[in-house]
Amino acid sequence: MLVMEGQFSFIADHPQLNCAAFFIGEPNEVISIEYNAVNIDCAGGDFIKMFDGWVLKGEKFPSSQDHPFPLYERYVDYCQTGSTRRVVRSSQNVAMIFFRIHGTGSGFTITVTKLINPFPCNVISQTPEGSFTMVIPQQHKNCSFSIIYPVEIQIGELSLGHLNDFPLKRSVSGCAGAGDFVELLGGNGVDTSKMFPVADLCYSFNGPAQMKIGCDNTVVRMVSSGKFINRITFQYRLLHHHELEKLKGNNVEDFCFME
Amino acid sequence: MLYWDNLLNGRQKGAPGVMGSGAPLTTRPTDRRTKTPAMKPLALLLLLATVLVSSRLRPSAARPRDSRVFDGHGFESRLDEVLLKAGDDALSHLIGAEVLRFLRDHPTFHRGLLRVPLGRAARVDDDDDDDDDGGHEDAEFAAGELVDVSKRHEDPPISIDLTFHLLRNMIEMARIESQKEQAELNRKYLEEVGK
Numbered sequence: 001m002l003v004m005e006g007q008f009s010f011i012a013d014h015p016q017l018n019c020a021a022f023f024i025g026e027p028n029e030v031i032s033i034e035y036n037a038v039n040i041d042c043a044g045g046d047f048i049k050m051f052d053g054w055v056l057k058g059e060k061f062p063s064s065q066d067h068p069f070p071l072y073e074r075y076v077d078y079c080q081t082g083s084t085r086r087v088v089r090s091s092q093n094v095a096m097i098f099f100r101i102h103g104t105g106s107g108f109t110i111t112v113t114k115l116i117n118p119f120p121c122n123v124i125s126q127t128p129e130g131s132f133t134m135v136i137p138q139q140h141k142n143c144s145f146s147i148i149y150p151v152e153i154q155i156g157e158l159s160l161g162h163l164n165d166f167p168l169k170r171s172v173s174g175c176a177g178a179g180d181f182v183e184l185l186g187g188n189g190v191d192t193s194k195m196f197p198v199a200d201l202c203y204s205f206n207g208p209a210q211m212k213i214g215c216d217n218t219v220v221r222m223v224s225s226g227k228f229i230n231r232i233t234f235q236y237r238l239l240h241h242h243e244l245e246k247l248k249g250n251n252v253e254d255f256c257f258m259e
Numbered sequence: 260m261l262y263w264d265n266l267l268n269g270r271q272k273g274a275p276g277v278m279g280s281g282a283p284l285t286t287r288p289t290d291r292r293t294k295t296p297a298m299k300p301l302a303l304l305l306l307l308a309t310v311l312v313s314s315r316l317r318p319s320a321a322r323p324r325d326s327r328v329f330d331g332h333g334f335e336s337r338l339d340e341v342l343l344k345a346g347d348d349a350l351s352h353l354i355g356a357e358v359l360r361f362l363r364d365h366p367t368f369h370r371g372l373l374r375v376p377l378g379r380a381a382r383v384d385d386d387d388d389d390d391d392d393g394g395h396e397d398a399e400f401a402a403g404e405l406v407d408v409s410k411r412h413e414d415p416p417i418s419i420d421l422t423f424h425l426l427r428n429m430i431e432m433a434r435i436e437s438q439k440e441q442a443e444l445n446r447k448y449l450e451e452v453g454k
Contacts, residue, residue, distance in 0.1 A: 001429035003437040020419045024430060049417065056426070058418045098417045126430055148423055188423075216423045 003126070005114055007036065011107035016100065022054065023095045027123040027132055027145075029114040031095040034087045035078060036109040040101055042079035048099040048108055050076045050088045054124065055096065059191035062092060062122040066142045066192060066221075089115070092122040124148065124190075128238035133231065140226030144185075144192045147218045150244055151236040154210040158182060158201055159231040175202035179225030182232055186215035195219060212239060214247040 001022045002008070010021075023031045033050055040046035052074040054061045064071060068091060076088050101107060119135060121143035128149035136143055160180045175181050181202035187195030198213055224230050239247070421429075 001433040003430075003433040004440055018419075022426075022429065024433070051417075055418045057420050098419075126434060148427060 002112060005112055007109060007111045009037075009107060009109040010099070010101075012101040012104055014104060015102045017102070018100065020096055020098050023090075023097075023112060024124060024126055025093040025114045027093055027125065028117050028120050029093050030117045031090040031093070032087060032113045032115055033089075033095065033097070034111040034113070036111055038078060038108040040078075040099075040106050040108065041103055044102055046079070046099075046101050046103070046106065048078040048097060050078075050095065050097045052076075052088075052090050052095060053092065053122075054094045054190060056190050059189040059194065061094065061124060061146060061190040061192070062144060063191050063193040066122055066144050067091065068141070092124075093117070093120065094124050122146075125236075129236060131233070131235040133233040134220070134222055136222055136224040136230045138226055138229055139224060142221060142223050144219050144221040146190065146192070147236055148190070148216065149218065150212075150214045150216065150239045150247075151218050152210055152212045152239055152243075153184065153218065153220065154235045154237075155201070155207045156233040156235065157206050157231070158233075159204050159229075160202060161204065161228045161230070175200040178202040180223065180228055180230055182220065182222050184211060184213065185219040185221055186213045186217070187219075188216045190217060192219050192221055212243065212247060214239060214244050 001024065003024060023033070025031055035048075038048065040048060052069065053067065060067075060071075060074075067074065076085055097110075099108070119137060121134075121136070121141060123132070123145045125132075125145065125147045128147065128151060132145055134143055134145060160182070181200055183197050183201070184199045185192055185195035186198050189195070195215075195217065199211060218236070220232065220234060222230055222232060
């Protein structure tokens with residue numbers, strides 16, 4: 001796992017067949033990976049593949065619904081692209097590389113840098129506590145803020161469906177059919193499309209409003225139609241053990257199955 | 260007032276009912292009483308013959324010239340549905356049989372198709388109709404595209420089986436290491452500034 005910038009080398013002292021390196025930055029950063037020196041035997045089955053996001057237990061973050069590129073474009077195989085793509089940039093604050101090296105002494109050197117992303121869309125939080133403001137400025141996309149801890153989320157402000165600061169009235173009751181809304185998700189994987197919706201928010205309000213979600217992964221996901229500027233500000237903190245036990249005891253259904 | 264709308268509840272409320280769209284071709288009980296015994300099987304036989312004849316034609320071409328032939332027996336409202344469904348079914352069957360035969364002869368395309376998203380698999384270039392070889396070029400283009408897609412999807416998806424517990428620990432250790440590095444850098448900068 002790498003949080004720092006810099007130049008890193010990996011030289012195999014014995015065959016390394018199933019390896020990966022994870023990169024994570026601050027929420028407002030994206031990861032840039034430059035191949036400086038690569039000494040692997042592609043024909044012999046070695047490979048280095050960069051993935052735009054994280055893959056854990058077969059689940060991807062961001063999900064296919066939330067990522068701007070199709071799945072096959074999110075993998076960049078050095079053995080296929082070679083020198084044509086020496087610098088690869090992620091779309092969010094997380095990225096990873098998979099590599100397989102058979103020969104002793106073979107390896108690679110990469111330079112990892114972080115670039116500022118003014119409008120972060122998909123984020124994995126490094127910490128179980130913090131705060132964040134997500135803004136989708138008139139773009140048709142879905143953005144997820146993932147906290148890989150059971151947390152209490154406190155929403156300070158939600159602004160949906162505003163155009164030039166004029167709040168629009170909702171004629172539909174409930175969130176069904178709303179093109180712009182926020183959903184709180186809970187689950188035990190990183191793929192937001194496979195997580196359970198805990199709550200939907202489709203009306204603007206000034207909070208605070210809090211909710212405790214006792215799942216391994218808690219996500220604040222904003223769906224934006226692209227017609228308006230949508231913004232949500234929230235804080236989150238780690239649930240203590242006794243709070244988790246209480247949540248477990250009070251719930252009839254425990255949709256977050258503990259391993 | 261804060262409004263919390265549970266998506267699950269919304270799904271339950273909005274669960275659409277299923278309306279039967281393909282009612283069986285049976286006559287109403289009153290029709291049975293008014294018809295002679297030979298009329299019912301004859302009408303069904305005529306309908307079946309119409310369906311069989313229209314199986315390779317466009318449904319509109321198989322529609323009887325005078326739809327009033329079946330008036331009064333409740334068939335008219337079902338005729339279009341039956342013809343369309345029969346035409347679609349027959350055409351689908353013919354296409355499906357051809358596709359299956361092609362896939363059996365070309366197993367690599369089969370593997371590529373399994374990994375191709377539906378949107379991309381369904382996209383076929385529409386050549387001009389006045390091109391005599393348009394159909395052949397269509398097939399070649401589609402085959403070429405399938406080969407490209409299958410190459411992209413040849414490798415199995417890679418994944419690391421990491422639990423959240425390990426992942427959190429790794430992130431925490433990486434952060435501590437980063438903070439140590441930054442603290443060391445800050446110390447060096449201060450030393451330089453102090454000089």
